[in-house]
Amino acid sequence: MMMPDELMKNFIPSGHPDVCEGKRESEEVRREFLETFDVGGEVEGRVTRGEFESYYASVGACVQEDSRFESIL
Numbered sequence: 001m002m003m004p005d006e007l008m009k010n011f012i013p014s015g016h017p018d019v020c021e022g023k024r025e026s027e028e029v030r031r032e033f034l035e036t037f038d039v040g041g042e043v044e045g046r047v048t049r050g051e052f053e054s055y056y057a058s059v060g061a062c063v064q065e066d067s068r069f070e071s072i073l
Helices: 004-008 026-035 049-062 066-072
Strands: none
Touching: 004 026
16 A cells, blocks of 8 residues: 555646646646545545556556656656
């Protein structure tokens, strides 16, 4: 398991396209990112390996080029 603080060490919401374009605040993107891991109506306050892998499997399905996927990671 991973605690949200550990996960967020490498997440940089200021690089999100909506933040760069001034459409959203960094904090909103950060919060939304963390909420994607709380599935099934249960907020646990931690991220399991399965939740992490499921999230990036979904992201990977939307990205056509490997180099783009690597830059997202």
